[in-house]
Amino acid sequence: MIQELLDKAVNTHQLKHGELLTLLQTEDSAPLLAAADSVRRQYVGDEVHLRALIEFSNHCRNNCCYCGIRRANRKAVRYRLKPVEIINLGQQAAAMGFKTVVLQSGDDAWFDVPRLTYIISALKKLDLAVTLSIGEKSREEYQAYREAGAARYLLRIETTDSDLYHRLDPGMSWENRRRCLQDLKELGYEVGSGIMVGLPGQSLSSIADDILFFQECDLDMCGIGPFIPHPDTPLADYPGRAFDLSLKVMALARLLLPDINIPATTAMETLNPEGRIIALQSGANVVMPNVTSPECRRFYELYPDKAGVGETAENSRDSIAGKIRAIGRSIGRSAGSHKSKKS
Numbered sequence: 001m002i003q004e005l006l007d008k009a010v011n012t013h014q015l016k017h018g019e020l021l022t023l024l025q026t027e028d029s030a031p032l033l034a035a036a037d038s039v040r041r042q043y044v045g046d047e048v049h050l051r052a053l054i055e056f057s058n059h060c061r062n063n064c065c066y067c068g069i070r071r072a073n074r075k076a077v078r079y080r081l082k083p084v085e086i087i088n089l090g091q092q093a094a095a096m097g098f099k100t101v102v103l104q105s106g107d108d109a110w111f112d113v114p115r116l117t118y119i120i121s122a123l124k125k126l127d128l129a130v131t132l133s134i135g136e137k138s139r140e141e142y143q144a145y146r147e148a149g150a151a152r153y154l155l156r157i158e159t160t161d162s163d164l165y166h167r168l169d170p171g172m173s174w175e176n177r178r179r180c181l182q183d184l185k186e187l188g189y190e191v192g193s194g195i196m197v198g199l200p201g202q203s204l205s206s207i208a209d210d211i212l213f214f215q216e217c218d219l220d221m222c223g224i225g226p227f228i229p230h231p232d233t234p235l236a237d238y239p240g241r242a243f244d245l246s247l248k249v250m251a252l253a254r255l256l257l258p259d260i261n262i263p264a265t266t267a268m269e270t271l272n273p274e275g276r277i278i279a280l281q282s283g284a285n286v287v288m289p290n291v292t293s294p295e296c297r298r299f300y301e302l303y304p305d306k307a308g309v310g311e312t313a314e315n316s317r318d319s320i321a322g323k324i325r326a327i328g329r330s331i332g333r334s335a336g337s338h339k340s341k342k343s
């Protein structure tokens with residue numbers, strides 16, 4: 001029964017809600033993870049694309065109940081890099097051989113259109129592909145960043161259960177987040193979304209809906225990570241930390257969207273010292289080493305004990321690159337765009 005479902009997924013890349021649910025409920029995940037690994041090899045090959053992650057501000061106007069940098073967390077030490085510092089980090093990343101930078105922050109209005117377009121244009125001059133992960137903006141803002149040269153955007157839907165979303169993200173609207181993903185797609189971005197796994201009140205049935213949503217959105221990238229409770233948030237006492245289930249969800253995303261880019265997330269590494277390597281062998285093909293300066297990266301604390309906090313940019317890159325080669329994979333030499341988008 002399980003093998004039949006997996007054969008169907010490997011051959012057709014289609015599964016119904018009930019079939020996804022069966023696979024999510026199956027205890028022995030090894031056949032699923034192996035199927036995702038083989039689809040990954042067939043569609044995107046053995047290259048692992050590295051993206052330099054710059055966490056440039058932890059100021060945030062939102063109050064997401066799971067997130068350590070939520071507005072109401074008075075204990076969070078806030079920082080904001082200057083545009084020139086961000087560009088310098090981009091320069092270092094380019095010198096280290098990265099082809100892509102990912103700019104991530106809280107939802108911080110200080111970074112407005114003039115400031116961000118200046119930064120994006122400067123990074124483009126360094127021949128870097130620019131990915132933004134800066135939250136919900138108006139269509140006009142997204143358009144300005146696209147015109148300045150940003151090519152990709154990451155915005156997780158977090159959950160497709162809109163009731164759960166509204167409970168966990170007070171003051172925000174699920175429909176607006178959906179609207180953002182739609183605008184980004186229409187503006188020609190490569191669009192990444194994804195979810196957290198193991199949120200309080202999240203059912204397996206809702207996770208099956210999430211996976212079908214990824215397919216419906218025709219995503220180019222999909223990031224999946226376990227929810228890890230942060231002590232200074234309203235969800236401090238919830239268990240979370242669902243490593244095995246996160247892997248399964250990621251593997252199912254690979255089966256249904258065979259040629260997209262899927263990162264092995266830092267949250268997975270945080271729960272298991274080999275988490276990213278395990279993820280790379282279960283469907284993932286991207287890693288995002290952190291190049292933020294060590295003084296700041298510890299304050300970008302979405303969840304506690306984040307992997308790699310004590311490392312420098314070089315450590316972050318070298319330790320993962322060595323492990324990638326040790327499992328017989330290679331480091332991508334190109335910008336690593338979504339395959340079907342290559343001209």
Ligand code: SAH
Pocket residue numbers: 066067068104105106107133134135136154155156158195196225226227228229230267302303
């Ligand atoms: N402001 C941006 C970036 C958010 S941080 C945005 O809104 O998109 C990036 C991601 O970290 C979030 O989308 C969320 O999925 C994840 N995250 C936040 N808190 C977390 C936690 N406690 N455990 C695991 N992942 C978390």
